[in-house]
Amino acid sequence: MSDLLRLATAGSVDDGKSTLVGRLLYDTKSVLADTLDAVHRASADRGLATPDLSLLVDGLRSEREQGITIDVAYRYFATPKRSFVLADTPGHVQYTRNTVTGASTAQLAVLLVDARKGVIEQTRRHAAVLALLGVPRLVLAVNKIDLVDYDEVTFSRIAKEFTAHATALGYTEDAVVEIPVSALAGDNVVEKSANTPWYSGPTLLEHLETVPVEPDPHDAPFRFPVQYVIRPRTAEHLDYRGYAGLVAAGTVKPGDEIVVLPSGRRSTVTKIDTADGELAEAAAGQSVTLLLADDIDISRGDLISVAGNEPKVTDELDATLCWLAEKPLRAGARVLVKHGTRTVQAMVTELRDRFDEQRLSSVDSPATLELNEIGRVALRLAEEVPLDDYSFSRRTGSFLVIDASDGSTLAAGLVGAPLPLLENGVESCTEGGENAAPDTHALVSPGP
Amino acid sequence: MTTATLDTLGRLESEAIHIFREVAGEFDRPVILFSGGKDSTLLLHLAIKAFYPAPVPFPLLHVDTGHNFDEVIEFRDRVVAQHGLRLEVAKVQDWIDDGRLQERPDGTRNPLQTVPLLDTITAHKFDAVFGGGRRDEERARAKERIFSLRTAFGQWDPKRQRPELWNLYNGRHRPGEHVRVFPLSNWTELDVWNYIEREGVELPDIYYAHEREVFLRDGMWLAEGPWGTAREGETLVRKTVRYRTVGDGSCTGAVESDAADIHAVIAEVAASRLTERGATRADDRLSEAAMEDRKREGYF
Numbered sequence: 001m002s003d004l005l006r007l008a009t010a011g012s013v014d015d016g017k018s019t020l021v022g023r024l025l026y027d028t029k030s031v032l033a034d035t036l037d038a039v040h041r042a043s044a045d046r047g048l049a050t051p052d053l054s055l056l057v058d059g060l061r062s063e064r065e066q067g068i069t070i071d072v073a074y075r076y077f078a079t080p081k082r083s084f085v086l087a088d089t090p091g092h093v094q095y096t097r098n099t100v101t102g103a104s105t106a107q108l109a110v111l112l113v114d115a116r117k118g119v120i121e122q123t124r125r126h127a128a129v130l131a132l133l134g135v136p137r138l139v140l141a142v143n144k145i146d147l148v149d150y151d152e153v154t155f156s157r158i159a160k161e162f163t164a165h166a167t168a169l170g171y172t173e174d175a176v177v178e179i180p181v182s183a184l185a186g187d188n189v190v191e192k193s194a195n196t197p198w199y200s201g202p203t204l205l206e207h208l209e210t211v212p213v214e215p216d217p218h219d220a221p222f223r224f225p226v227q228y229v230i231r232p233r234t235a236e237h238l239d240y241r242g243y244a245g246l247v248a249a250g251t252v253k254p255g256d257e258i259v260v261l262p263s264g265r266r267s268t269v270t271k272i273d274t275a276d277g278e279l280a281e282a283a284a285g286q287s288v289t290l291l292l293a294d295d296i297d298i299s300r301g302d303l304i305s306v307a308g309n310e311p312k313v314t315d316e317l318d319a320t321l322c323w324l325a326e327k328p329l330r331a332g333a334r335v336l337v338k339h340g341t342r343t344v345q346a347m348v349t350e351l352r353d354r355f356d357e358q359r360l361s362s363v364d365s366p367a368t369l370e371l372n373e374i375g376r377v378a379l380r381l382a383e384e385v386p387l388d389d390y391s392f393s394r395r396t397g398s399f400l401v402i403d404a405s406d407g408s409t410l411a412a413g414l415v416g417a418p419l420p421l422l423e424n425g426v427e428s429c430t431e432g433g434e435n436a437a438p439d440t441h442a443l444v445s446p447g448p
Numbered sequence: 449m450t451t452a453t454l455d456t457l458g459r460l461e462s463e464a465i466h467i468f469r470e471v472a473g474e475f476d477r478p479v480i481l482f483s484g485g486k487d488s489t490l491l492l493h494l495a496i497k498a499f500y501p502a503p504v505p506f507p508l509l510h511v512d513t514g515h516n517f518d519e520v521i522e523f524r525d526r527v528v529a530q531h532g533l534r535l536e537v538a539k540v541q542d543w544i545d546d547g548r549l550q551e552r553p554d555g556t557r558n559p560l561q562t563v564p565l566l567d568t569i570t571a572h573k574f575d576a577v578f579g580g581g582r583r584d585e586e587r588a589r590a591k592e593r594i595f596s597l598r599t600a601f602g603q604w605d606p607k608r609q610r611p612e613l614w615n616l617y618n619g620r621h622r623p624g625e626h627v628r629v630f631p632l633s634n635w636t637e638l639d640v641w642n643y644i645e646r647e648g649v650e651l652p653d654i655y656y657a658h659e660r661e662v663f664l665r666d667g668m669w670l671a672e673g674p675w676g677t678a679r680e681g682e683t684l685v686r687k688t689v690r691y692r693t694v695g696d697g698s699c700t701g702a703v704e705s706d707a708a709d710i711h712a713v714i715a716e717v718a719a720s721r722l723t724e725r726g727a728t729r730a731d732d733r734l735s736e737a738a739m740e741d742r743k744r745e746g747y748f
Contacts, residue, residue, distance in 0.1 A: 237502075398613070
């Protein structure tokens with residue numbers, strides 16, 4: 001079993017997310033005495049009777065003043081079973097971009113709802129974003145269960161509604177778990193609660209410790225974006241020419257036939273080098289240096305792929321964008337696309353549709369894509385680029401859209417239409433149309 | 449088919465190497481901040497591995513407060529010579545001597561590092577500056593990006609930071625701006641020590657238990673040095689101590705410890721009930737938001 005789990009949290013403002021994360025850190029004894037002292041002091045200064053655990057994680061002065069979380073924060077905790085890297089993402093509507101950030105590398109996401117409010121707009125939006133970004137597993141933490149008197153019926157209703165929504169987004173039932181918790185009181189976070197005798201499932205921490213982590217598939221075709229060419233030009237390594245990078249997908253061995261894209265030149269891997277010596281094989285996630293049999297022209301931005309199972313090389317791209325900038329996207333926009341280690345000029349030629357995460361449907365030909373909106377676009381690239389679908393690989397199917405003038409990141413880009421809903425264009429309605437059926441679950445194809 | 453799966457340390461190492469190579473591929477004038485402390489020594493170790501068998505394609509920069517531990521400066525110079533590296537030193541004393549900075553009443557020079565750092569970045573047109581910061585150190589750092597954009601004034605605006613998606617880093621910046629890069633972002637203090645053990649990384653001796661004359665101030669054991677000695681009411685005593693962090697001598701405290709080797713240090717860190725900075729850094733104790741304020745000003 002993997003010894004590391006990357007997870008993200010998501011939820012609306014006031015759902016108690018910081019308190020839940022604080023509770024996880026506190027109850028796993030990941031909080032050290034001096035930090036705890038500071039929280040006790042600060043809580044007392046605010047006139048609170050019990051320590052406010054959200055103070056453990058709300059780091060910036062501006063958010064402590066406003067009592068909200070405004071940016072992704074990373075937390076590290078460990079139990080004897082696993083180490084955890086937790087991306088704590090804020091729930092403010094205008095900060096949904098942070099959910100995208102946290103979710104892009106997460107293997108599991110914990111979504112919070114307030115038991116008194118149930119599944120709300122933000123919950124549906126967040127779940128859609130998590131599904132789109134390919135987060136393999138979800139946990140719904142039904143928080144503040146103490147405030148509904150630990151009522152089983154309330155919990156079951158929320159769990160059922162969420163399962164239906166997650167299934168519509170393509171999740172299988174065993175990929176989604178609902179847990180009744182009180183972050184404030186500690187029920188079912190780390191310790192099993194006596195207040196929910198009707199709940200027989202795991203506590204949140206038990207689930208995080210034992211949930212299977214999908215490994216990088218070893219049978220995927222090999223992909224290797226070249227980061228840097230290593231040429232020592234020293235007496236000892238006069239003719240050394242190595243291609244440095246991180247294996248994005250699949251595995252590679254000396255003797256493997258490869259093709260360099262976009263040039264299409266072929267060669268054979270002669271050696272996999274590292275500072276610790278040669279490797280017999282390298283797999284996804286490993287930083288290595290490849291040496292090839294032929295002296296061909298390869299530089300940063302090229303992709304080395306297994307020969308015979310290559311990505312398509314194209315200058316036209318259908319993609320899904322999560323728009324993260326204040327200024328809206330319009331057709332005709334000139335941008336930069338950073339894919340792998342290559343950055344190319346691009347133009348957005350068409351806005352095809354916008355995803356309506358409330359109705360789980362799409363709106364055709366929108367005039368703009370605004371902050372936090374998700375939609376399908378067509379892009380024309382200034383040069384040909386090797387592209388995999390996002391559903392094949394989160395590493396080689398993803399890209400950034402960058403503002404060429406000020407360098408800011410405008411959008412998270414996913415090659416293709418990773419969300420089955422978007423792909424199938426279920427229940428399309430025109431811009432501003434209000435009459436689409438709210439329940440389109442039955443129209444959705446199985447998961448990614 | 450079976451392949452070796454990476455453990456936690458292997459994943460952290462691979463991520464750091466990937467970050468070094470991205471910067472080498474996309475920036476014109478990167479520099480590694482190197483003080484001889486454990487995090488910067490680890491940073492250099494990873495940089496050497498990232499470009500093996502070629503030399504590290506960056507120079508090193510040390511912002512020298514003048515309040516150093518001799519062992520650390522000796523170690524710094526030995527490492528630089530051993531790997532044939534280029535070291536730039538920005539001495540806070542030079543800035544004080546020509547009036548650009550003034551000594552603080554409390555004698556602490558840690559906050560004085562910011563101006564020499566920014567001046568040196570500007571003078572050398574450094575566009576990427578590697579630091580050893582980790583997100584587990586402190587709450588304001590928990591929100592730091594791996595690529596952290598700084599204005600021409602070196603300032604950090606938490607609301608202007610870019611979303612960091614997948615492992616695609618956006619290092620674009622305007623002329624005069626630079627990017628601070630933190631390859632150790634996802635490491636914890638224990639990861640650092642476990643990796644130092646696994647790789648056999650050499651550190652200055654002061655990280656291991658030794659005898660030293662120290663005095664107690666604000667709950668911390670401080671050593672005497674060019675920054676001063678015990679004041680009235682404080683007494684020098686000889687104790688067996690070690691350092692968990694190494695910074696300006698005037699505000700870096702030692703901890704009482706018998707951990708004389710790496711195994712003992714790991715056992716001690718794993719059992720510690722105090723954070724690294726809380727235990728040993730007076731400058732972080734100033735206020736709830738001390739680190740946030742210094743980061744905004746351009747400190748690391």
